[in-house]
Amino acid sequence: MTRLVSVAAFTLITAMPLGAQAPKGWLLRADRSTSASDPDAPGAIKFSAQGSGFHAVTPQAAVFWNPAGVATGNYTLKGTFTLVRPSNHTNYYGLVFGGSDLDGPKQTYLYFMVAQDGSWLIKQRVGDVRTNDIARARHAAVKTPDAKGTSTNSLEVRATADKIDYAVNGTVVHSTLKTGLTANTDGIYGLRVNHQLEVRVDGLTLSK
Numbered sequence: 001m002t003r004l005v006s007v008a009a010f011t012l013i014t015a016m017p018l019g020a021q022a023p024k025g026w027l028l029r030a031d032r033s034t035s036a037s038d039p040d041a042p043g044a045i046k047f048s049a050q051g052s053g054f055h056a057v058t059p060q061a062a063v064f065w066n067p068a069g070v071a072t073g074n075y076t077l078k079g080t081f082t083l084v085r086p087s088n089h090t091n092y093y094g095l096v097f098g099g100s101d102l103d104g105p106k107q108t109y110l111y112f113m114v115a116q117d118g119s120w121l122i123k124q125r126v127g128d129v130r131t132n133d134i135a136r137a138r139h140a141a142v143k144t145p146d147a148k149g150t151s152t153n154s155l156e157v158r159a160t161a162d163k164i165d166y167a168v169n170g171t172v173v174h175s176t177l178k179t180g181l182t183a184n185t186d187g188i189y190g191l192r193v194n195h196q197l198e199v200r201v202d203g204l205t206l207s208k
Contacts, residue, residue, distance in 0.1 A: 023049045025068060029102060031061040033195060034129075038089075041196050053202035055084075058193045061091075063109070065102055065190030071206050072186040074161060079191070079204040080154040086116045086145050087196035094121075094155050099188035110134075110182060111192050112166050114153050118142045120173050122166060124181045134181050141171035154203075159185040 028047055033040045041059035048055050056064065071077060077097055094113030101107050106127060113121050120142055122134040143151045156167040164182055166174045176182040189206065193199050 025066045028062045028064045055200050056193045057198045061194040063192045069189050071189050076207050077157045080202045082152045082200040085198035090115045090117045091194040092121050093193040093199045096190045096192050098185045114142050118144045139173045141168040
């Protein structure tokens with residue numbers, strides 16, 4: 001089951017500075033677990049501005065986007081993700097791109113994410129329940145949590161006329177041709193953070 005709400009309706013994280021406010025214009029769609037062996041955690045999703053970036057606490061997985069954020073043609077989408085609090089098992093977080101109908105039953109988007117075990121993942125989401133694996137692997141470029149449980153990874157999606165490069169911390173970890181599941185990179189971009197995580201996002205930028 002999914003749930004669409006205005007981010008402004010959510011309570012700000014109590015550790016945030018008093019002046020922080022929810023990001024204007026942003027929406028989220030919860031993606032609740034249907035797995036009895038991997039249930040969601042209790043509590044509400046929290047997404048708020050923190051400095052020039054964002055702070056997400058996700059007992060349930062969620063996609064975050066601003067409808068004004070649309071990428072077309074050749075572009076580079078970047079974001080730096082700091083894992084503030086890891087979960088007790090592997091969960092991914094990262095960039096969403098090529099999105100459409102994100103608030104409807106025909107939602108479609110691609111996503112490029114990393115996890116605390118040093119792996120990256122590329123998938124396609126179609127509708128409420130269907131996901132298509134495109135590629136995943138572990139790579140030395142993906143930083144894993146330090147002794148404090150934190151790690152920072154910069155992710156990039158570099159879309160050109162005939163292919164897409166996926167980079168972590170400046171290293172291209174995979175490439176796909178613009179055919180099949182990754183034929184369309186035009187559309188809404190944003191963020192996805194899977195359940196039981198706390199993540200800070202900085203430097204979310206789109207450049208041509």
